[in-house]
Amino acid sequence: MTFNKAKGIGAREQLTVMHRKQRPLHSKPGTLILSSVVFTLRFMKKVYLKKKISNRIANGHPWIFANEVQKIDEGVNDGDIVEVFFDNGKFAGKGYFNSRSQILVRLLTRDRKIEINEQFFVDKISDCWRYRQKTGYIENCRLVFGEADELPQLIIDKFNDYFVIQTLALGIDLWKAAIVNAINQIFSPKGIYERNDVPVRELEGLPQHRGFLSQPFDTGIIINENGLQFHVDLENGQKTGYFLDQHDNRGAIRHIVRDAEVLGAFTYTGTFEIHAAHYGARSVLGIDISDNAVEQANRNARLNNLDSVVKFEAANAFDVLKQWSRDGRQYDVVMLDPPAFTKSRETIQKAITGYKEINLRGMKLIRPGGFLVTSSCTSLVSPDLFLQIIAMAAKDARRKIRQVVFQTQSADHPIIREIENTQYLKFLIVQVQ
Numbered sequence: 001m002t003f004n005k006a007k008g009i010g011a012r013e014q015l016t017v018m019h020r021k022q023r024p025l026h027s028k029p030g031t032l033i034l035s036s037v038v039f040t041l042r043f044m045k046k047v048y049l050k051k052k053i054s055n056r057i058a059n060g061h062p063w064i065f066a067n068e069v070q071k072i073d074e075g076v077n078d079g080d081i082v083e084v085f086f087d088n089g090k091f092a093g094k095g096y097f098n099s100r101s102q103i104l105v106r107l108l109t110r111d112r113k114i115e116i117n118e119q120f121f122v123d124k125i126s127d128c129w130r131y132r133q134k135t136g137y138i139e140n141c142r143l144v145f146g147e148a149d150e151l152p153q154l155i156i157d158k159f160n161d162y163f164v165i166q167t168l169a170l171g172i173d174l175w176k177a178a179i180v181n182a183i184n185q186i187f188s189p190k191g192i193y194e195r196n197d198v199p200v201r202e203l204e205g206l207p208q209h210r211g212f213l214s215q216p217f218d219t220g221i222i223i224n225e226n227g228l229q230f231h232v233d234l235e236n237g238q239k240t241g242y243f244l245d246q247h248d249n250r251g252a253i254r255h256i257v258r259d260a261e262v263l264g265a266f267t268y269t270g271t272f273e274i275h276a277a278h279y280g281a282r283s284v285l286g287i288d289i290s291d292n293a294v295e296q297a298n299r300n301a302r303l304n305n306l307d308s309v310v311k312f313e314a315a316n317a318f319d320v321l322k323q324w325s326r327d328g329r330q331y332d333v334v335m336l337d338p339p340a341f342t343k344s345r346e347t348i349q350k351a352i353t354g355y356k357e358i359n360l361r362g363m364k365l366i367r368p369g370g371f372l373v374t375s376s377c378t379s380l381v382s383p384d385l386f387l388q389i390i391a392m393a394a395k396d397a398r399r400k401i402r403q404v405v406f407q408t409q410s411a412d413h414p415i416i417r418e419i420e421n422t423q424y425l426k427f428l429i430v431q432v433q
């Protein structure tokens with residue numbers, strides 16, 4: 001290690017403070033680039049990995065856990081950009097540091113020459129935008145999907161001219177102004193909103209917060225999807241306001257719902273159900289536990305002049321599915337899209353039981369030859385495990401099933417095999433005999 005600790009620390013700490021303070025929302029990129037370069041060349045601290053660690057980091061995973069680290073240069077501040085080295089001296093990457101988190105470093109680049117500065121965010125977000133344009137996700141899309149776009153813990157959803165961002169770790173939160181500048185530079189948006197009202201931020205020592213990152217604007221917007229329109233509430237809606245990940249899957253129900261009597265549960269603002277009505281369903285009933293979601297869903301039905309076909313009611317889907325299957329109600333298509341049932345391995349069994357229960361009840365409600373449309377967004381439930389759960393549910397319901405469609409989230413949420421939870425959505429259609 002050639003770094004001169006005695007001289008380095010004091011000066012560097014001072015510079016870090018200045019560096020952070022120098023990031024106003026609409027600062028001039030030039031000054032910042034210069035200060036970041038000086039900062040990086042002279043003062044970047046290093047983190048050294050242990051010899052015996054799994055191949056995960058070498059294979060492309062950007063997270064470095066505290067128990068994988070052998071040594072840290074003195075004076076590293078939470079949120080700083082650090083350089084990480086393997087035990088054999090090989091450069092592993094550059095990323096942001098937080099001693100409060102179990103994930104000590106999240107890597108932003110594997111290229112030592114790349115500086116993490118304002119321009120870095122312009123370049124990265126431009127890359128993300130090129131990928132979405134290439135793959136056909138333009139009007140509305142997840143513009144940045146965190147780790148899968150090499151911008152760990154950063155989410156940016158684009159709703160036409162409006163952008164919603166989440167910075168879920170300290171090290172990325174500190175670059176929020178640079179991220180906002182990059183969005184302004186690339187898109188000249190009508191508005192940017194921050195949905196950082198997410199509990200996971202507390203693990204990083206960050207407060208929960210939401211608000212404007214641009215001039216205030218009306219956060220009740222309307223978006224287009226597959227020829228339909230949807231009200232989206234960017235301020236009070238769930239997550240960033242709208243579930244973009246199901247975009248392609250909503251289109252996948254097109255043929256099976258024609259002339260069908262459809263039941264949807266866990267509908268949120270009614271996107272799947274309104275698609276079903278649009279694609280020719282005879283009648284559609286949607287159930288969600290949230291009064292607010294039901295109100296928005298009925299509003300969306302009216303917006304598309306489909307309110308004579310599709311209706312939404314507030315109820316607990318677990319109770320309703322159980323009761324109605326006992327009552328012998330029958331539908332041609334049942335659609336289920338529950339929220340994630342767990343985020344922790346300790347309660348995975350509960351999630352499995354939950355999926356089995358709703359799918360079993362759902363299948364019992366389906367006329368022979370009808371279809372079950374079922375999703376799982378619990379990332380700890382692998383695609384294989386999900387298929388096994390559905391098979392168990394079919395067995396217990398004494399129904400035969402065959403797979404029609406099995407896919408994942410839309411391609412604006414790309415999947416990196418080495419980063420497991422980048423694939424989180426399972427979307428399955430089975431025919432139920």
Ligand code: SAH
Binds near residue numbers: 266269293318
């Ligand atoms: N299909 C929707 C997303 C659904 S999100 C879309 O594509 O936009 C999951 C929904 O399940 C949320 O709206 C939540 O309010 C609802 N929910 C959670 N628990 C529920 C329960 N027990 N019964 C009914 N709905 C529930």
